[in-house]
Amino acid sequence: MAEKPSGTENKGPRRARAPLQSAQERNGEPPLSLPRIVATAVDLLDAEGVDGLTMRRLADRLGAGAMSLYWHVENKEKVFDLALDSALQYPASPQVADTLDWREDVVRLLEDWRVCMLRHPWSASLLPRRALGPNILGRLELLSSTLSRAGVADADLNAAIWSLWNYVIGATITRANFDRTDDDRTAAQQRVTGLSERYPTIERSRLLLDSDWDGTFRKGLDFLIDGIATKRE
Amino acid sequence: MAEKPSGTENKGPRRARAPLQSAQERNGEPPLSLPRIVATAVDLLDAEGVDGLTMRRLADRLGAGAMSLYWHVENKEKVFDLALDSALQYPASPQVADTLDWREDVVRLLEDWRVCMLRHPWSASLLPRRALGPNILGRLELLSSTLSRAGVADADLNAAIWSLWNYVIGATITRANFDRTDDDRTAAQQRVTGLSERYPTIERSRLLLDSDWDGTFRKGLDFLIDGIATKRE
C-alpha cells in the first residue's frame, strides 16, 4: 500500500527545479499538486454540494485528465478527508487562550467552529464519518486544554468534550440542512396544520417555521456549559 | 407530476380483488407494494449501509425488475424518506405521558429515540436531510407536549425542542460512525500519540479511546434538561 507517494506525509512535489513547463499555466507550480487538488475540491463542494464532487468533475476543474488525480490521492474518500480538514482550518495563533472567563473562551471556540462549518455547508455532515485531520484534532486539543485549564476534573473531561462536540455537530447539521428554502418550511408546517388534530402542540408553536437557529444554538450551549461548570474541582 | 399514484396518499394496491396470480409467490399479496418495498429497503440498509441501497439491488431483493419500483415510488430520495420514517416507528400507545416526573419522561423519550436510531445505524445521519414523516413528527409532538405540560414557557418551547433534537442527532451520528472497529480507534489515538507535542491534552486524556457513549449521552442530556427546567413558569 505504499508504492505511490500519496501517503500522509507527501506535501506534493516541490516547486524548486521545475522541469519544462508542461502545457499548463506558466506559474512555477506544477499543474497538479495535493494542495491545489484539495483547494479545488473545497471550491467544488461549496458550489455543488456533496453529490457534486466527482472525480471526473474535479479533474476537469483542474484542467487534467480524470485519472491523473489518482497519482496524488489514492481515493475519493481521501479527497473528502483532506477537503474536510482543510475547510476546518483555524487561526494558527489561538488568541483564545487565557481570557479572564473560560466560559467565554469555550463559547467563542465553538461558535467559530460552527460558523466555519456553516461557511461550507457540506462539512458538518461529513465530519462525523471522516478521519480526524490535524485541523480537527487541533480544535479538539484547544477545547480540551481550555476545559482542563478551567478546572474540569480529568474524569469528566472526555464526557464534557464529547457532549460539546455532539451538540455542535448536531446543531450545525440541522441548520445546514433544514434552513433550505422558506417554501420548504412553509410547506412542512402546512402539512402539520392539515393534521392539526394529530400534532396540536407542534402546530400551535409553529415549530417548523420559527427557527432562531443562532439563538437556539447559544441557549443550548449555555445549558451544557452550565452543567459542565458543576464538575469543576 | 400526478399521473402516477405514487403520491403521498397511496398506500399501495388493495389486496381485495386480487386478479390472476402474476408469476410471483402465491400469498394473496401482490408481488410489489409500497409497504413491502419500504420494509425491504430498511432490511437492505441495515445489511449494507447507505451506499448499499441501490434501486437495482432493492428490486432484486424483491424479485422484481429494476424499473418496476418506479411505478410505486417516484424516486430514490422517496425510498430514503419512507425507509427512515418507517425505522423511527414508536409504540402507538405513548405510555410515557403523565408520569410523576417530567424529566424522567423526556429522558425516556429521547433514549428510546436514540436506541431506535442505533438499531438502524444509517438512520441518524439521514434524519436531518429528509422530509419529516408521520413517525418523526409524532415523536416531536410527544416531546413538545411533554415539555409544554411540564410548564416550559411557550417562548422557550421551540428552542428547548431544537436543542434536544440537535443533541440527540449529534450524539447518535457520532456514536454510529465513530464506534466502528477498535482497531480504527487505537490507530487514531496512536496517530495522536505520535504527535504528542501538538496534542498533549488529547493524548493524556485518551479522548479517542475512552468513549463511554451511553454515559456521556446521559450526562449531556441531563445538563440540557437542567437548563430547560430553569425556563419553566
Next chain:
DNA sequence: ACCTGAACACCGTTCAAGT
C-alpha cells in the same frame, strides 16, 4: 515522476412497450 485513455462494473432514470 507524472499523466493519460480505454475499459469494467456499476449507478439513477426516461421511455416506449408489454400484459
Next chain:
DNA sequence: ACCTGAACACCGTTCAAGT
C-alpha cells in the same frame, strides 16, 4: 393497473501505456 428491457448519461477505479 402494473411491470419490463433497452438505452442514456453518468459514476469510481484498474490497468497498461505514454512522456
